Amino acid sequence: MARILIAGAGVGGLAAAHRLRRQLPAKDEIVVVDQSPVHIFWPSLLWLMTGTREERQVQRPLSALKERNITVVNAPITALDPAKKSIVAGDTRWTGDALVIALGAALQPKVVPGLADEAGNFYTVAGARAVWELLHTIDQGRIVVLISCIPFKCPAAPYEAAMLIDGVLRKHRRRERVSLELFAAEPAPMGVAGHQVSQSIITALADRVIAYHPNHVVSRVDPGGHRLEFSDGAAVHYDLLAYVPPHQVPSVVAEGGLAPAGGWVEVNRETMETSFPNVFAIGDVTGITLGLGKPLPKAGVFAHRQGEV
Ligand SMILES: Cc1cc2nc3c(=O)[nH]c(=O)nc-3n(C[C@H](O)[C@H](O)[C@H](O)COP(=O)(O)OP(=O)(O)OC[C@H]3O[C@@H](n4cnc5c(N)ncnc54)[C@H](O)[C@@H]3O)c2cc1C
Structure with a gap:
């Protein structure tokens, strides 16, 4: 045996x-x-x-x-x-x-200072639920989808997430008052699938008025101040953060x-x-x-x- x-x-x-x-x-x-x-x-x-x-x-x-x-x-x-x-x-x-x-x-949000204190880690059940709690009531402001690291599982998932969030806001007629942005640590979406696929996703984001910011590596999160800081010195305010945590x-x-x-x-x-x-x-x-x-x-x-x- x-x-x-x-x-x-x-x-x-x-x-x-x-x-x-x-x-x-x-x-x-x-x-x-x-x-x-x-x-x-x-x-x-x-x-x-x-x-x-x-x-x-x-x-x-x-x-x-x-x-x-x-x-x-x-x-x-x-x-x-x-x-x-x-x-x-x-x-x-x-x-x-x-x-x-x-x-x-293993998902390791603590690698980025402050990130683990934000609830919206949608790669976990609790985080996905936390995003929905805010998403179904948010009426104005800025939603940020963040890819904090590479590699991460399912190269399509955060892009799909941003487009689904866009769909929810449109369905409930709140999209015009809520801006939606995607900051990514990677240079382009789904790079392994080639330039044409990357471009088609970038076009799909633009069609939905989702601002895309590639090559943005988050260095710090201030959950109290609702602020992301990036390694190049840029910073952005968010009202709702949905994020992909570092993987190890x-x-x-x-x-x-x-x-x-x-x-x-x-x-x-x-x-x-x-x-x-x-x-x-x-x-x-x-x-x-x-x-x-x-x-x-x-x-x-x-x-x-x-x-x-
Ligand atoms: C939001 C999201 C969307 C996705 N969409 C897609 C998609 O559309 N298409 C696609 O192909 N992939 C998708 N993926 C990726 C896919 O889910 C993963 O790539 C896949 O689950 C990997 O399988 P795995 O068996 O390697 O690991 P997992 O499925 O993560 O399984 C690992 C298991 O190990 C267990 N484990 C870990 N550490 C320990 C320990 N110390 N002791 C005991 N048990 C432990 C965990 O509990 C878990 O059950 C998505 C992922 C996410 C998060």
Whole structure:
């Protein structure tokens, strides 16, 4: 009997678990470990943020996996030992014949002074809800959508967010009194998809009168004064801030020696193997350079397929 450990029950971890369950004999054990009791479908946070979904509609309990002969452990992983293919979750050490690291990217708003004190981190359930709380009542002023860092997951999401916010304001006939701006740490939208795609998004923003400010790296936030400061000295006032926080590799992954300081897990892009035998990494936790020299975006569509690999 073999045991496969899967660290993380997000998009990649669940795809790997389901594929392995189909391919392995029933006696082989598949153990999925996650700190959350529910799987959240992250793309739907944009709908939570714009009031077209409720929290219960964007999540499913992980306990349902038990019906498919997949063991679920609900506990935070506090240590990883890739050489031994083991993890510590809660107060239990689990050792497997193979280990799949699918822990995603850790959101770190504290990296930017003041940012964590702002509620509108729409990459979390609570933050998306907080944006909606203000958005459905704001009657005048300035809404800023902020991309605080690169890389960030789903290169399209903040642009989609700005356009959805525009749609809400128009629907409720408040758009003329509320200005909408997007400040981005990156030079252009979805650069990995090429110049033509970037330009079409810039045009779509302009069509909706969403002012776009690329190459703006936020250096400080004053939540009390509702003010953003950028590394080039520019500053802007906001009445509502919806932001993408800095992303980093989860600390437990770095401490386990699987990623260099400030980097991501390196893998064989054909097999998803790490440098440790029978230890694989998939999804947002990895750093993969494409043939064109740019990093593969962090996105669910890639995490899912990598899970199947
Ligand atoms: C607002 C938004 C919109 C998006 N839209 C799209 C889209 O339209 N298309 C698309 O392809 N992608 C989209 N994405 C990106 C997509 O959701 C991610 O790329 C994808 O979820 C990555 O999958 P993953 O398995 O690598 O990580 P995740 O899905 O983030 O899963 C990681 C799991 O690990 C768990 N975990 C982390 N640390 C620990 C720990 N120490 N102990 C235990 N468990 C831990 C977490 O609880 C989580 O369940 C969007 C993301 C956001 C936030």
